[in-house]
Amino acid sequence: MTSCRHEPGDTLIEVPADNGAVTPKRFAECTVDEMRKALQRKRKPASSKPLPAEDLALVDEVRDSVASRFAKADPVRVQVRNHKGKTVVDFKGLPLAELAKLAEALMAPTPTTPEASVQRGSLQA
Numbered sequence: 376m377t378s379c380r381h382e383p384g385d386t387l388i389e390v391p392a393d394n395g396a397v398t399p400k401r402f403a404e405c406t407v408d409e410m411r412k413a414l415q416r417k418r419k420p421a422s423s424k425p426l427p428a429e430d431l432a433l434v435d436e437v438r439d440s441v442a443s444r445f446a447k448a449d450p451v452r453v454q455v456r457n458h459k460g461k462t463v464v465d466f467k468g469l470p471l472a473e474l475a476k477l478a479e480a481l482m483a484p485t486p487t488t489p490e491a492s493v494q495r496g497s498l499q500a
Contacts, residue, residue: 390413424457456465
């Protein structure tokens, strides 16, 4: 089925029930609460397991190193998330012309714990 953004009434929405079962329902028949549940289900993270403290400490060092090379007004952001049980770092808003600054930030030595140094070495490989 194709959807039309001007007439979304026939678009099927996957509405989750309280028991976790998903039922397709026409947009026109959905309540606001059902739409919220459907959106929440789609936005649910791949894993909600907390990230290891060592990983978060390393990300903080990387974030500080990156931030020190860009102006506060620059839109550069370092984000961390849990993706299927693995710590993932995303770099956002980085101008293409500024890639050298990012490489410099990632290669810069920082005061770290021995575990973070080993992990940081894997970033350089």
